Amino acid sequence: MTLALLLGLLGAAMGSFAALLAERLVRGEGFVAARSRCRSCGTALGAAELVPLLSYPLLGGRCRHCRAPIPPVLWQAEITGMLMGVAAGALAWDPWRGLLMAGWMWSLLALAVADLRWFRLPLPLLALNAALGFGMAMAGDGLGWPLPGDRLTIALAGAAAGGGAFWLIRAAYARFAGRAGMGLGDVLLAAALGLALGIPRLPTVVLLAALAALSLAVIRALVKGRSLRRLGRVPFGAALALAAALVAVFVPY
Numbered sequence: 001m002t003l004a005l006l007l008g009l010l011g012a013a014m015g016s017f018a019a020l021l022a023e024r025l026v027r028g029e030g031f032v033a034a035r036s037r038c039r040s041c042g043t044a045l046g047a048a049e050l051v052p053l054l055s056y057p058l059l060g061g062r063c064r065h066c067r068a069p070i071p072p073v074l075w076q077a078e079i080t081g082m083l084m085g086v087a088a089g090a091l092a093w094d095p096w097r098g099l100l101m102a103g104w105m106w107s108l109l110a111l112a113v114a115d116l117r118w119f120r121l122p123l124p125l126l127a128l129n130a131a132l133g134f135g136m137a138m139a140g141d142g143l144g145w146p147l148p149g150d151r152l153t154i155a156l157a158g159a160a161a162g163g164g165a166f167w168l169i170r171a172a173y174a175r176f177a178g179r180a181g182m183g184l185g186d187v188l189l190a191a192a193l194g195l196a197l198g199i200p201r202l203p204t205v206v207l208l209a210a211l212a213a214l215s216l217a218v219i220r221a222l223v224k225g226r227s228l229r230r231l232g233r234v235p236f237g238a239a240l241a242l243a244a245a246l247v248a249v250f251v252p253y
Helices: 002-027 052-058 075-091 093-119 125-140 148-177 184-197 202-226 238-248
Strands: none
Touching: 002 075, 002 093, 002 125, 052 075, 075 093, 075 238, 093 184, 093 202, 093 238, 125 148, 125 184, 148 184, 148 202, 148 238, 184 202, 184 238
16 A cells, blocks of 8 residues: 555656656657746746646646646646556555556556547657666566466567558558558557556556547547548557557466
């Protein structure tokens, strides 16, 4: 319970950082030393404003200085990051595995934000997710499963299955439709998810992601009064990322 509480508190900060990291990587901006500023008026944000979990509802979702709307994704990312931290802390058998799993899910959150807002899956975030996923796979569940000698094989097989299947789908669609229907980032993300979760849980991830993407497309079609064929791109990478986090929490090995 203590670990879940601590990772939940850390998760609120990491959720905000995940959204910031996604935005700055997509824009090609620095994120280590650069101060956070309002995108509308350029004013540097104070300490209280850097905690959207509190400042967003208190300020009515607007900048304190120029009253420009604040993207709600910052507040939503803090809540999601907090929930991810609590889940990782509740499931893990020790702090190391809890922090590793939480970090993996926070990197998925950053990828989801980037894809939802800009239809991009930045390569540094994909690499970070793959590294954390590999570490999670090699650490096991804390009870000796998978068997230590099998962990590397399971991880590599999952990466090959996830990335290979999505590459074939991408290539087949491009061959018959004459245009790209899936970005290379989705292929790399599928490989990274297979690395972390293994082959058995990948079908559940893809099914949940497909249902989420389809539901989003239908809602957008109804809101905009358009047919599904005219909606354009769907952020399937975001659906994959969030579905993977759910499967990691609710679907055991």
